[in-house]
Amino acid sequence: MYSRFGHIERARNVFDKMYERNDASWNNMISGFVKVGLYHEAFGFFRKMYGYGVEASGFSVASLVTACDRSDCMLREGLEVHGFVVKTGLICDVFVGTSLLNFYCTYGPVSLARKLFEELPDRNIVTWTSMIVGYLDNGDLEEAIGMYQRMRREGVCCNENTYAAVISSCGMLGDELLSHQVLGHVVKSGLESNVSVDNALISMFGAFGRMEAASYVFDHMDEHDTISWNSMIAAHAHNGLCEESLRYFYWMRRINKEINSITVSTLLTACGTMDNLKWGRGIHALVVKLGLESNACVCNTLINMYSEAGSSADAELVFQKMPDKDLISWNSMMARYVQDEKCLYALELFAEMIRMRKAMNHVTFTSALAACSDLEFLVVGKIVHALVVLAGLHDNLIIGNALITMYGKSGMMIDAKKVFQKMSNRDEITWNALIGGYSENKEPNDAVESFKLMREDGVPANYITIVNVLGACLTLDNLQKHGMPIHAYIVQTGYEPDNYVQNSLITMYAKCGDLKSSNYIFDHLAYKNSITWNAVIAANSYAGCGEEALKLFAKMRCAGVDLDQFSFSLALSVTADLAILEEGQQLHCLATKLGFKSDHYVINTMMDMYGKCGEMDDVLKLLPLPINRSRLSWNILISAFARQGCFKEARETFHEMLELGLKPDHVTFVSLLSACSHGGLVDEGLAYFASMTTEYGVRAGIEHCVCIIDLLGRSGKLAEAEIFIKQMPVPENDLVWRSLLAACKIHGNLELAKKAAGHLLELAPSDDSAYVLYSNVCATTGRWEDVENVRTQMGSNSIKKKPACSWVKLKDKVSSFGMGDQSHPQTEQIYAKLGELRKMIKEAGYVSDISYALQDTDEEQKELNLWNHSERIALAFGLISTSEGSPLRIFKNLRVCGDCHSVYKFVSGIVGRKIILRDPYRFHLFSGGKCSCSDYW
Template sequence: TELALSCQKLSAFRAKSIFNSGISHCCPFILSLQNLYHSSSISCIQEQRTEGESVTTNYGFLTLSDHRNHEISAFPQKGFSEITSFNTGRAVHGFCFKNGIHLNPIQSNTLINMYSKFNSLKAAKHVFDQIPERNQASWNTIVSGCVRAGLHIEGFELLREMLVQGVEPNIFVFSSLISACNKSDSLFLEGIQIHGFAEKAGFLADVFVSSALLHFYGTYGYMTAARKFFEEMPERNVVSWTSLMMDYSNNGDPEEAIEIYCRMRGAGVSCNQNSFATVISSCGTLENELLGRQVLAHVLVSGFGSNVSVSNALIHMFGSCGDVKNAEYVFDRMPERDTISWNSIISAYSQNGLCEESLRIFKKMRLANSKPNSTALSCLISSCSTVDNLRWGMGIHGLVVKIGLDSIVCVGNTLITLYSESGRFEDSKLSFLEMSDKDLISWHSMMVSSVQNGQHRNALELLAKLCRTSKIRNHVTFASALAACSVPEDLLEGKTIHAHIIRTGLHENLLIGNTLVTMYGKCGMIRAGERIIHIMPERNEVTWNALIGGFVENEEPQAAIKAYKSMRKDGISVNYITIVSILGSWSAPNDLLKVGMSIHAHIVLMGFGQDDYVKNSLLTMYAKCGDFTSSNFIFNEFASKTAVSWNVMIATNAHQGNDLHVANAAMDMYGKCGDMVDVLKILPEPTSRSRLSWNILISGFSRHGYFKEAIETFNEMIQMGEWPDHVTFVSLLSACNHGGLIDEGLSYFSSMMSEFGVTQGIEHCVCIIDLLGRLGRLSEAEKFITEMPVPPNDLIWRSLLSACRNHNNLELGKKAAQHLLELDPSDDAAYVLLSNVCAVSGRWEDVDDLRRKMKSSNIKKKPACSWVKVNNKVSTFGMGDKSHPQKDQIYAKLEDLKQIIRETGYIPDTSFSLHDTDEEQKEQNLWNHSEKVALAFALINSVDGSVIRIFKNLRVCGDCHSMFKHVSQAVQRTIVLRDSYRFHHFNGGKCSCGDYWELYGLYLKLSAFGDASSSGFSGYGYVRQLGFFRLVCTISLIFTPVVTTAIDAVPTEEDFVRYQNTALNWAASSNEESKKTNIRCRTCSSFFTFPGLEGTPVSTGCWSWTDKKLLFFKVRQCVRKCQTLGTYLLDIAKETDPVLVQRIKLQYSGKTANRLIAKQVNHGVNDSALSTTVVIEEELAGYKKSMKEIYVKLVKEFIKNGSPKSLKTDYNVGGKQ
């Protein structure tokens, strides 16, 4: 007993002295008395040490099995396998080493595994080297440790050393090394060797080894080999099925991933969380929410509803399908969230264009102390990849640099896409060059950016650099490179890429095959493209369209027809691109006419007969085959003829020698190019004009805003004995529509059948609906639709929906949109117009819902685009386009124009910016409109004094119309703007449409809270004729006594403030007989009132309605330009009321002093520059009375119902509001 106690005492002192010397700081934890069970034995040691007795050495007597920590007490049986703390494991190892405790093979192997688990591979290698006899487990452990630590090369070196020493690796070594090949781009050959070795050793029967090999081939994109290997596996478990499913999903084939999921369920294999997450993500990629919900039911039954990875996948799926509300629902109810959860919800908002919501979630993420990682920032940057949100993206770029994540590859890739999609190619290129590390997506993104910007050589150079690296190329990369070789000059490079594609085994990919066919067709080697189609394992409509288009480009019509027949035999559906391509293959031979006629019949059966592209192709086909009768018949069937249609007919009739047809075609061409002067120059004599000539002339006048001339031409046509047809009335009703001539329009519509025997068609009904809708008579328009002689089509409902947007009628707008979507569920106009109605009503949530529905249905809004021809070159500009080489000069010019026209009275009308942003951003969005960008470019590059002609594919907005007017006056240039509806000729601050936008815009604002007819208006034409746009703001000056404030010079800001105070005191009174404030410019002796002085130059003025001061005039600008509002009203009166003109002349014909009763009125403004005169008008009492009733009624409506934001102004004077 004494000997034993002495040994215990000596061991304790020895261990204490060793560990306290710094070898291990964990010794007190291991050997402290509180951690040992046998406290009685320890007490004996302490007593003997106190008595000074010597203790005999006995290493290892103090065993670790006495320790209270189960990780340490289990050491004799389980070695280091139970230890979870690196410090604890290191202390135990030190204790064993210093106490001479010999480690058995199991303990040594677990020690190696422990060190490798804590990434201390150097210590693990040291322990491995000290093992005198290594068994298979020792080698397996060290190899697995190297793989786990990322030292893949060292793992393969150990494998070779293991084989040299005659030790056979087991399945765990193979599984580890195959996993190492999956994690590195440069170990593909090693993976092939491991496959061969495993097959030779007979390990492929093991499900773990085969599953690892299956994932290996899928990781490198060899899905054909992976699928074959999967089908040959003798045994499959959930890991095997899930691996193949994940590989298909990661390689861009979600359909196959879903198929594997279905087979997996059919085989009775239970899914795990990874299986569910993969198949749900695949449903999101396909935007198949219905299938995703079915999988969700299986998830809930299986008990994985609260799993984090499954919830993340659900957020991704709902976001991809446009169902952001359900994505929010899943996110809000997650019991715990990881970084992927935040990234998924940010990405969901980003995909649906909700940039502000993405920023809100990002802020919430930071407040939750969840640090943003590269994925979250990438999703956030992606949500800003538009021109409107570019400034947010650039701000996030700054944050990325600040927190040091700009070197992350995925962030750099997103920045490349951000600047590329925003039209900043140079910034995109700079972001790419600044990336220290680049992956495949980096190269591909930059190649796509180069091809989109016409930098084909740059794209090929990028591919060459990529091939010189060790990075793997995929089918998308090669497709982008082949697209850059679609010109004969780059055919050699295209062939080289094709050969490389064959070597890499990607030639069977559908996208690659389609791109190759397109490339060879455009380079004149269509036969090579035909051979590619024959060996393609899969073909779709894009494949056949590319082949047919290639034959057409290479002038092989017979081959194109043969390919068309093969396409139909192949069961591939034909679209309008196919039809246009095949019809374009006809050259001249008459023997093809029968084939063409049979295809024409097929077109009618398929429902493509009304498509304009198809009709133009049919027109060309018949013309080339010499069947001019059929071509003329198709041409006359066009409701709206395009430039292509007229060009074909010009060439056809010129070939026939028909001078009148050529003249008609030339007239229409000049009219559609905005030059009515040349139309009139080549106009035949009235006696020799055909019905087509009259129709072209009426249509030209209508399109250019000459509405009275259009009606006069129609009357002249009748007098000359030419009978109108349905096309004549379409043009005539269109003129009444754009001119606001409702009475005339309804009269012509009713007389079509009764007087002229012309059947009322859908085109004529559309004009009437549009005419009623413009005037706010929506109830009449709705009633007209129910009583139409023909069933309503999409044009009818689209016109009504557009009217609902203008008049803010949300209920009727929804009804019209519903009818429109029933006719065509993919009609983007229905969504866009209804979204505009909701935006005008302030229903931004409904706007977001509509945008999500468009996203889920893959419906895209037609982008705005403008063209301008300068120096015989057509330049195209989009919304906020910054891809032009002169972008810096263009936007600098826009800033200059902004300053210039503001001095002439221009104020941006932000009501045309239908985005839920602040006023500053709305104004900036307006200045990004494509027509403004095109105008700035034309002003920079065109000759002074020349006419600027701009074409736009959509309708011009009211703000751009106002801006063009002011620019034409400021720069003294004639500007012709052609939108989708009509021409606008701007010259000297005036437009040929008669200020349609300003007059109509104000009319809409005044009638926003009631039917215009109930306010005393007989129609928009009446409003236009009276010049009501300016009359409404000065109507009280006509009805009541007027206080005139004369301005000697351009007032300063201080003078203007004093004037405003004066105006408030006079304008805010509720008394019906109250005086109103008026201004007179002494420079030109003109009043801002009605009537003006005789002899004053007629001027339209530059005064405009503002959204802040309803009754305040822009004194500063008007005095500078010596323009007066009163003279404009006098000019209007000359056209409408000759008696009133005579009264005006009598009142101010040199007898002003005798006719006016002047009285000085002091308002407390002591300034020599300001004086007031009370002018009492007595001549126009009868005229004033009727107009005053209209004015008072409008004011009462505004007081009762409120007013739009752009008209709302509160005046607080003397306690009254």
């Protein structure tokens, strides 16, 4: 009696005091222990009883097997009981047989359960249903249905549980035809009003997307239990009707229906896709109120909800506070870190799991491998690979795919290929990972060869395959050799209508320098959706046709195509590159209006746009909290600070990024090094360059080397710069020498300038900047004959100097000015203003620096020539065309002249306006007589 009511201690007392015990005494104790969850006690009693020769009853053995089934660590015990059952003939007891079947279904493989099923001497409805449910739980839906059909053939009746399982299978299979048959059987059996059956029907219709049918079932049920409500909420959520899910939830609360962990889990999943933290946080509060915050599943969905909503900080908090973390909790948190590119954190969690001897599965290893997908972690990656082998998971398909990806991203294609060859199963993802690896590592021949083998192997290519293989063909040579034949293949095999394929074709041609073909493909497409439009906008932007790209964006809007986050990022990045603030702001407004304001990708490009337009305040307004910043956000922030001349902030930002566990990449270092170069921080710059590879595993690229040459050159260490060029880890290019030549100009080093110009002309014979810079050095040092010589040489080589040009943008009109430009309708006013400015600043103490005049004339003429510089004309025009006190933005296509820089400073002080001047190198923010660059640029 005590055991049956769960008072196991009292039962044990009675049992211990008994003088004489019979079979029932033992059996009752065993089932009593199972009832209260003391599975190991139950098993201990069972062994003792066996030792005493007491006969076990079917009921107690069945409950013992159930105990082994429910406990997640009693596989061995379960097998022992099975042996006992066979020996004693208890296998004939249908309850024992069925519980054993359930045990095998849980511990899998399901084939063992099936074998037992076939051997069982006696079966009932529950046995059959258990087998069907076993298949369902294992995702083997065809077998589940097959079992059901055999059950019917053999004339076994079905109960509500059978139908529920079969209906669920139909839903997961997406087989509507079959569902009609089953529905017929259900109606015939009279179980159509059963709650479990109806609940299953709701889910099934939800899976089919037939919400009206799901609602019909729900509305016509006699009674609803919590599962009915949960099913309705889930069905709506799966069909993207999240608001509707919330409505059912509120209704459920209003009528005081019991809300359980599954209800909130389902809702939280819906909130993750709603891009709306508000609901998520509300439900989180409810979780606490209902006391569900210790439920592992609920917490896991909370982690994922916050992750999806981009709030990693909250996800982390939930994880840390969880009392009982299960495997999925660890896996979820690791996956989140990997997605945030916080690979070190992910690997730390992985290490902790090992230390704490936590159970791991293939998902754990997959995330660990993804965390190692970088050259820096190659050794760790190999260790994880070894652990995978130890765990016996090396033949797992998904793990194999992750291994190929890991080696590919570390640049180790030989290892990737080894893994590939050893795999016993391959799917299209395996091939795609391999081809993607070759493509990313710039091995187009191998990529194309693998693509060929893939087809020969009969593995169907999907759009990702095509995207990958096309991605390997992004140079003009490859376009003819590989790209175009692949295009032909695409046409032949009917991949052409696929939008992702179109996307990559448009991209491929643009990146190979053939924008015309990109536009041609786009123009001739019958069906264009957001992806296609985005692709053509990206192509034009990539090819340097920013204005065309923006026009296409406008056309896309007019065409009524949905703008997505990619459209906005693309258009915003064009406005960023052109530094056109007004258009950028308009896009910001539009993005806000259409609900893309919280998209991290859009936020990042917006920040970049404001940074490149010199609006640091707006960058900081948009900046996410540190914990939620991606590497991209950090890079943008550092480069924005660098461009504004805020070197201290740039450096601090870099260290803050490191502290938060993010890994800097080559872009981070370009920004950081250029900050050092513009700020004259020579020693620091050199130290960062040195640690870049050794500490952070970022290989030095040519762009980093150019920063260093710039850094040394600007600060006057020209000899060091020259030595650096000789010792650089990468082959030199024109940028290197141009940078050195520019430094020679600043410091008037004629001899080195000559050398640098020579190298530059070798590498870029038709480049005007070599001549111009060299002639400028000659002019600065007063070598006027040499200036003339260079001029003649340019003439005979028919090379033209890129003319200087400055422009001001007012509302929707751009006014541009060349040197001494008099073509503007307001020329008179402009020059009057110039005269006025000249007088004013002279009174304020300005003295012109005629060393910036590059023509050989007398001093007075030299000064007059300086006043013909395009940036001054643009300044005068800007001042008379905009309202007093408003900030003024001016652009120049070449580096600003030093004397003009000084004029701008004086003017900003006198007129009391902020003047922002952008040249191709950086921003100058003039205010109150000073410039943000502190005169070092």
